[in-house]
Amino acid sequence: AQKVTQAQTEISVVEKEDVTLDCVYETRDTTYYLFWYKQPPSGELVFLIRRNSFDEQNEISGRYSWNFQKSTSSFNFTITASQVVDSAVYFCALSEAVETSGSRLTFGEGTQLTVNP
Amino acid sequence: DTGVSQNPRHKITKRGQNVTFRCDPISEHNRLYWYRQTLGQGPEFLTYFQNEAQLEKSRLLSDRFSAERPKGSFSTLEIQRTEQGDSAMYLCASSPKPPGPYNEQFFGPGTRLTVL
Numbered sequence: 363a364q365k366v367t368q369a370q371t372e373i374s375v376v377e378k379e380d381v382t383l384d385c386v387y388e389t390r391d392t393t394y395y396l397f398w399y400k401q402p403p404s405g406e407l408v409f410l411i412r413r414n415s416f417d418e419q420n421e422i423s424g425r426y427s428w429n430f431q432k433s434t435s436s437f438n439f440t441i442t443a444s445q446v447v448d449s450a451v452y453f454c455a456l457s458e459a460v461e462t463s464g465s466r467l468t469f470g471e472g473t474q475l476t477v478n479p
Numbered sequence: 480d481t482g483v484s485q486n487p488r489h490k491i492t493k494r495g496q497n498v499t500f501r502c503d504p505i506s507e508h509n510r511l512y513w514y515r516q517t518l519g520q521g522p523e524f525l526t527y528f529q530n531e532a533q534l535e536k537s538r539l540l541s542d543r544f545s546a547e548r549p550k551g552s553f554s555t556l557e558i559q560r561t562e563q564g565d566s567a568m569y570l571c572a573s574s575p576k577p578p579g580p581y582n583e584q585f586f587g588p589g590t591r592l593t594v595l
Contacts, residue, residue: 366521399586405568407522407586453521465574466512466535467584469521 364389366456368470375444376478383439383473385454391415396430396437397455397467407453413437444477451475483587485571491593492561499557500590504573511554512584513546514570515539522570528554561594568592 365388375381387396398410411421413430421428425442441448451474455467484503492498504511509530514522525544527535530551540546543561548554558565568591572584 397583404588405591406588407570407572409583409585412583455521465510466524466527466537467514467522467572468524471519471521 364391364394364456364458364468366454366468366470368454368473370473371471372474372476374476374478377446378443379477380440380442381444381475381477383441383452383454383475385437385439385470387435387437387454387456389456389458391458393458395457395465397457398428398437398439399453399455399469400450401453401472402450410439441475444475446477446479449475449477483571483573483585485569485587485590487590488588489591489593491595493595494561494563496561497557497559498561498592499555500569500571500592502554502556502571502587504553504571505585507575508573508585509551509576510574511548512572512574513554513556514572516568516570516589517566525556525569558592561592563594566592566594 367386394415396413400408400410411428418430418432427440429438451472453472454470457465457467486501490498511528513525515525516522524537525540526546528548531548543559546556568589570589571587574584
């Protein structure tokens, strides 16, 4: 069975601080996808990134960066120079990569990030 | 197309009543998913459609829940004889057909259900 663990329930930082959100996953599949979604107070889940299990290159997109380490089954998310608008709940998710299946997402419990001015 | 839409955004009902939610996916997406999210938790998978066929259902989907997707376009989720434990946010998502990024799911704003 697939499982995603986000051990940090809540994180509070001051604006301009860097913050890392941890994600650890479990799966028996050799091919899978990992995701991060952002859920602002409005409630709509916003897709941030998708990585497949064969691509362990770290990725940077503006102030966001992701560190995928297959050896430790982790897919951590770092926000550099955080801003108040980054305040949201962030979810890590996992899906298998079979074209004929539903590719259901298994989510972690989320990390509430609060960035204070 | 502006994305996945869901109606209503909020629904308050009394225990025992039936409710129905609607989801309109992104027009070119043939896969549609329903998830449920309770307070402080991540979304949990309920069911999945490919076109009009319902291909997978979670054990969370009790007999009181039914979902349809006639003609492979919009979908409805009905809950019969609602219980207070059904109070949650119901999220709909859609994704493209393979070989596109078929597991990149785009979510709607959700329908928040409150059962009194």
